[in-house]
Amino acid sequence: MLLCIDCGNTNTVFSIWDGERFLCTLRTSTHHGRTADAYFTWFSTLIKHYGIEADISDVIISSTVPRVVWNLRVFSDRFFGVRPIVVGKPECLLPHAPRVDAGTGVGPDRLANAAGAFDRHGGDVVVVDFGTATNFDVVAEDGAYVGGVIAPGVNLSLEALHQGAAALPHVDISQPEKVIGTNTVACIQSGVFWGYVGLIQGITTRIKAEYGKPMKVIGTGGLAPLFAQGELLFDTIEDDLTMHGLTVIHSYNTENG
Secondary structure (H helix, E strand, C coil): CEEEEEECCCEEEEEEECCCCEEEEEEEECCCCCCHHHHHHHHHHHHHHCCCCCCCCEEEEEECCHHHHHHHHHHHHHHHCCCCEECCCCCCCCCCCCCCCCCCCCCHHHHHHHHHHHHHHCCCEEEEEECCEEEEEEECCCCCEEEEEEEECHHHHHHHHHHHCCCCCCCCCCCCCCCCCCCHHHHHHHHHHHHHHHHHHHHHHHHHHHHCCCCEEEEEECCHHHHCCCCCCCCEECCCHHHHHHHHHHHHHHHHC
16 A cells, blocks of 8 residues: 655645555644654554554555654655655656746646646646645646746735734634624734635636636645635545545656666
8 A cells, every 4th residue: 555645835735546446544633853753553443443454565655744754754664665756856756847947846746736636637727725824836748748837825825914913813714694894803813715706816817818728726735615606616526636646656667767
């Protein structure tokens, strides 16, 4: 079985792939001080709780937080006897090399999104990924990542608003009943929700106009379903797009490594 690990700035996700489907998906907060032993204690406890017999034979890691990779490598080697594939490292082969400015590093999550999107939908797509940042990933006709946009994430914006304005409370994001709020919480929710609807519409419209060809827009990440409510922002929602992309990259390395 393949263990896919996607480490973002806020959360780290572990998914077990049996070759046909994901058996489970586990989520924990990202913390660079977490040891390999701590990862294994958490991981083994949860899969036992879910009654999963996980015979891990391969591991692939995507991490936007370089400081956690070492302990994840140790976790993989110590407990599964596996040298993991780390997306973004020179030894990790990609189905389609990115086409960006020379010397530019592309986030491994964006490479995984591109691989997953192309495998499921072909090229000429925009992936909108709601994480700590809101990323727009452009995947060309041949499957190559060719650039994108990085905007502040929804929760990051809410936290900044709360921290920067002492009188404003921290609120949970949701779709408000009306645009015009009649209390402070409703006003903030309206500003953030409809502000991000406008951001997504505006950026994807400009990407399509600059790209010059019809494009499919794919939403992924925890808040994608929320922003799909009542608005034609996405052609489809893919909850597991990044993880699927990791399975695609792993398969490519297995066949060509």
